[in-house]
Amino acid sequence: MAENLRLTTTVAAVLAVFLEDPQAPHYGFDLTRATGQPSGTMYPILLRLERAGWLEAHWEEIDEAVAERPARRYYRLTPDGLATACSQVAALRKQLGRASKAQKEQVAW
C-alpha cells in the first residue's frame, strides 16, 4: 500500500514522468533519457519504488530468436502509487512555489 520512501528530487523526477500519463508504462532506459539520470541511479530507484508498492513491473515478451534488442522491463504506477505520488509531488511543487515571487522578478521563464 505505497509504503514510505524518501521523495528525493531524482525520485520525484521519475514519478513526474509517470504522472504525465498515469496509464502509460515506462522502462528504465527510457526513463534515464527522460530524466537525465544515469543508469546507476535509475535502476535502484525503480527497484525501491517497486518494493514500496508504487510501481508494478513485468518483462516485455519478445521472441528471443528474432529479437533486435534486449527485452525491456516495463513499470507502471499502481493505484496506490498513483495517489501517493500525486499528492507527494504536488506537495513538493507547492513548497517550491514559495519561490515564485523572486523568480518572476528575475527572468522570464
Add this chain to the structure above:
Amino acid sequence: MAENLRLTTTVAAVLAVFLEDPQAPHYGFDLTRATGQPSGTMYPILLRLERAGWLEAHWEEIDEAVAERPARRYYRLTPDGLATACSQVAALRKQLGRASKAQKEQVAW
C-alpha cells in the same frame, strides 16, 4: 561563485524560503520552523550552502549582558547564490510540471 552542490528536496525547501524575499536574512532556528526540518538536517545544509558560496553569514550583534536569548547566525543569499538558486529551483519546478495533467484529473488542489 555558487559552486556545485546537490539540489535535494530539503535544500530546495530552504532555498525556496530565501527566494520568497531574496533580500531578507534568515537564521537556522527560523528555517527549521519554516521548513519543518530538524536542526540536525538544517545546520549542515546551511554550512554547505555557505561553503558553496550561495549564502553569506554573520553573527547577530547583541549585548551579551542583557541578552534574553542566544545570538543568531544570520544567512543571506549572495548575488551568485540568488541567480543559481533561482534557475535551479525553476528547473526542478519545470521537471515536476510534467505531472500537471494527472494532478488536474485527480483532485482539486
Add this chain to the structure above:
DNA sequence: TTCTGCCATGTAGGTATTCTACATAGGGGT
C-alpha cells in the same frame, strides 16, 4: 531550588541515496 520548557546552534553515528565506473550481452555498421 529543582524541574521543565524555550531559544539557538551544533555534533555523532548510523542509514539511505546518489554518483562514477564497470559488467553483461546481442545486433549492426565500418
Add this chain to the structure above:
DNA sequence: ACCCCTATGTAGAATACCTACATGGCAGAA
C-alpha cells in the same frame, strides 16, 4: 576486429539525511 547502440544491472565510494544528544542561558512553575 572494433566500436557504438540498446538495455539492465552491480560495486564501492561519496554525499546527504535522520535520530538523538550536547551546550547554555533565561523564565516560570512546583
